[in-house]
Amino acid sequence: MARQTASDPGFGVYVHWPFCLSKCPYCDFNSHVRSQAVDERRFVAAMAAELAHRASLTKGRTVRSVFFGGGTPSLMQAKSVAGVLEAIAKHWPVAPDVEVTLEANPSSVEAARFREYRAAGVNRVSIGVQSFNDTDLKALGRLHNAAEASNAIDVAAQVFDRYSFDLIYGRPNQTVKAWEAELKTALTRVRDHISLYQLTIEPDTMFERLHNAGKLAVPDSDLGRAFWDATQELTAMASLPAYEVSNHARRGAESRHNLIYWRYGEYAGVGPGAHGRIITPKGRRAHATERHPEMWLTVVEADGHALVEDELLSTEEQGDEFLLMGLRLSEGIEPARFEAVAGRRLDPGRIASLLADGMVEMTAAGRLRVSPEGFPVLDAVVADLAA
Template identity: 45%
Template sequence: MSERLDASIADSLGVYVHWPFCLSICPYCDFNVHVFKNVDQDSWLKAYAAEIQHLGNLTDYAHPVTSVFFGGGTPSLVRPDILEGVLNEIASVWGLAQNAEISLEANPVGLDRPLLEDLKRAGITRFSMGVQSLDDEALSFLGRTHNAADAISAFALARDLFEYTSLDLIYSRPDQTVAAWAAELTTALALAPDHLSAYQLTIEQGTNFGKLHQAGRLTLPDEDVQIGLYDITQSLCHDVGLVTYEVSNHARPGHESRHNIQCWQGAPYIGIGPGAHGRIDIGGQRHASIGIKQPAAWLASTSDISVGHGLASLECLSNEEVFEERLMFGLRLVDGVSFSDIFKNTTAPDGALGPAKIDFLVGAGLLEDRRDRLVATRSGRLVLDRLVAELLIA
């Protein structure tokens, strides 16, 4: 485990802030995003502040926030003074740890040195750029509004200013070969990112890609090619010192995403914004929160004095549900899950993690049983959803 990541989640507390606007909507995206136009950002700061105050009244954490993640959407569209205002509100309610990780997702379009300097002054410590590809034809296919040269130039500026930088890429695109992906990934790695998130393209219902796929006009590479693409990703990242620490994430030691690690390990995180999910502790019990999805409705609800918040639901999770989430997310990590952690304040469903089942999956090469830890192998991570389902049934 890296020095930057605390082996214990006892004092970890994250905040996720959702900005629901983009300049355009990508055809593969099923996130809660809307086209950016006529947005009064000052009203959004007031709404974020109201939500933070409301959730602060619900929770009683004895330790400060250790990570804040501005996601979206395209949070680099947010004025730096608005971001700083949100951070000030978080600090006033829960406190902000001195070494807190403050992440911001960004699109290469519109980034210049003055803006990046303002973002750093506002408190951003980790800069994550959604490049998605360094092939101009692929970028057009993915609906991106930048080209490879834009991305390379913007990332070079970010690397000069931020101690922690990350690139997002999408692979396993239609007709993509292992050789072509290897060449593209090599170009990306030459930019010397501290962190790389490489995601296989998935087809989501309701997206433009989903409609094309349903009509038979878009087909992903077959399973053997997808495995080859995954394997070359692990190999090339390893060769340049980017260690695989999660199914899709690679980092130089000390540059892992602390916020995501905390969430995968089962630490609480507070969700702020339209459609934002959270996992918070109230009265010693874990609760799942979800924000109102539509931005206008969320904004109106937070400003309505009779309501004062934008939550659509707040549900107390059963001990079994908490157990299932910790298993599912923990096995995404290369280090797996600790039995002592996963059973803390949880209850396993009847028959889950049975010794005979674990022995069978170990024998099948999908799991490793390392005394106090359960770890998915490389083969197991390729079929993780099925693996977790097998572990949960009697």
């Protein structure tokens, strides 16, 4: 059985399916709406070509996780998912306990596909519930209602041993008391994992335009902290502590794929707008593909891949990425591994200052982690350590 640890994060494959039925006003992901049916056969063939290209750069790896993200991967036919998984298995050894996650929207049509996805090789789903309040779902631009969300969770629980779902809090006009009531109900539906994201205004989104026009209010820092504190308290009481800033799980049920990112492992990314990080004889490289779906398809069919970024990262850049990702985890980082990645030690003076302010902690095992007090200002803590 493949073993994933903080010092050996492993290798994963990310597959980006960029299509959605509609664009949510808060979303800044690479997602696209099409009025015509997508030619899945062509896209899967192109993904297989990109997988072959990435495999040529990552020989000797064993795939420990596969993640279908989007967009809305649950719009894919099960045979398309199976085709991608077959291509992955063709090019790399696959761990016997590989985690294969597919993101899904909770519409009844997509939930009915869960059994087909399981047969195709998916063994974990992540459901974009976002809210159990119909009014708020409409404001968030979601096409499902609370009843459909509940049904999708029920189906997932029947079909998969592992599933998760997402909620967004700090929504416009939401009170902490209302969020506490919603979260308490949601926690009764959790098996072992839940993702809880505080709403942020992302650039180039409809919510940003509304916010800039004074038509959308979000919690100020004090109210945002109250939402955060309530979330941590209730999840801890439910034995679902945060293992990452926005992700909560029972011990052993963490998302293995996301741990590869946060522990600064390697991953190949295929599909429009996908990113990757791989280690070559010359060092760690950052990959990104063409974002526009049809352009990506055309380029892959012509060249075998659609990389638009293939950058050798400097040790300084690697050190910054390592801190940015690793300090999101409650387990923190190994200072010695940072030194190996970045080619320098963390500044003892900065660590001492943050320790004195209660923003970070040193564990008995010698790991550096952000404290519960420091997590709400994580970006500032990371910036201080990286300077």
